[in-house]
Amino acid sequence: MSTSAKTFPIWAFFSLITNGLLMLGVILLIWQQQRLSAVSPTPVSETKAVKPELGERHTLNYQQWVDILKKEAQVAVDKHPEHLTILAGDSLSLWFPPELLPEGRNWLNQGISGETSYGLLKRLELFDRTQPEVILVMVGINDVIQGVSDEIILDNQRQIMSYLRKAHPKAQIIIQSILPHGGEEATWEGREKLLAIPNSRIRQLNQQLQAIATKEGVKYLDLYPLFINQQGNLHRKLTTDGLHLSPQGYIVWRTALQIYTSTKLKSEV
Template sequence: MSTPAKIFPTWAFFSVVINGILMLAIALLILRQQGLTAFFGSAHSATPVKHNSQPQVTPTPKLGPRHKFTYPQWVDVLKKEAKAKAEKPPQNLSILAGDSLSLWFPTELLPEDRNWLNQGISGETSDGLLKRLDLFDRTQPHTIFVMIGINDLIRGASDETILENQQQIISYLRRVHPKAQIVVQSILPHGGEEATWERREKLLAIPNSRIRKLNQQLQDIATKANVKYLNLHPLFTNKQGNLRPEFSTDGLHLSPQGYLVWRSALQIYTQIELDKGYKGEVGTRGQGE
């Protein structure tokens, strides 16, 4: 008796195709790195270039006195910024919800075809993000991009805790923003032995293989919840499974090159996976009218 052939879901096929396109985009971006360096050269011309075995450290984007804010001060600022967007709703609003990786996304590198509200806080965890999602309850976003989890791992949280918080984040966003397209983004790898972050030992205690497994489980949660999943992880990973040095400043945070990769992924993904559905109907698979 022959075994019935397994049916390959249509959404899974398109997910593979989209990821393949993103990988191609990354290959092209690597070839453009020299041009990107020139683009940012004027902003960092005063920074000496050190030639050694360690990856070059790119200056962290400056936010003026904001980088010294305490957590409550950050929450207060984000609340006010969200309130402004709610009172005068812009067209095509997209929200970045997450930690320092989202926080430091250079404004000039965010896709121009959208209005952006950055709701990232440095050091944020999945539990912290879950507790402050109500800050942008009154906004009317087209899309909400969520990336969270690396700080949970650094602080020793279990995979079960992280995934439970992610599930609650998804459930909350679907309930409060039924017309928004929710995109859960994968947790990025870290730089491993090449990392220069000040708490490097914390990163080395987290196998990147654990992050890959966690992302697989996160994708399953997103699929079951009928929200989108954007797998950025392979775009930032080298042959050793670590964060590519050229895409990072210290093995944890992203360089301008890294943000260009992320930007391109957002552009391609939204054009192929999101905007096509938004023209005909509001929301994603299974999200309410």
């Protein structure tokens, strides 16, 4: 018994404290954020500097997406905005409403709909020269949907962390947990694929992801507990179809980012 207590990882202890405080903060602030968003969303001026309108991007193929993101990254290189923060990932990052992104930062959205961990890994070089202050990564749910094994997903994630840490030594790199899906309540067109994936698997993947992040020396933000209902599925009020997020879901995410970046990151400056 005493031996186990002595070998309990220090990082795990502090992670529990951090995530506990994060969940408490989100609970306290979520209603305030919902009211502000519902009454009069305030545009984020910083966002406009580096993130243009999405327009008809949903009709683009993958290479067209990559070409556009490369150009947008170049704009960030040329303008070198202060407090540049990059969102890297799939459609969950891509469709983050600009007006809900935390204020006080310039945002560069490098999300692509349907992106996988392998796809993201292969295009990280697009923003090599942007000199971001923070890089937020969320990817993995499309891998699971496509039947990619846990081993491959985690290896790709490990390579993503290693690459970003070397390419951006001065940036705060934050790996975000994979979010749950809506289970039986899902209405997404690929519902059957979601039902074949137990959320318990995603939870286990996140546990391994956190361990890898610690080993690679990058931050880990556990959003998973903030999005689940009593059954352990994605809460219906936080999603549009059991996979993608509703405005309320993005408010939860925004609040978590606000608390994390204003406490966890600033305390380490």
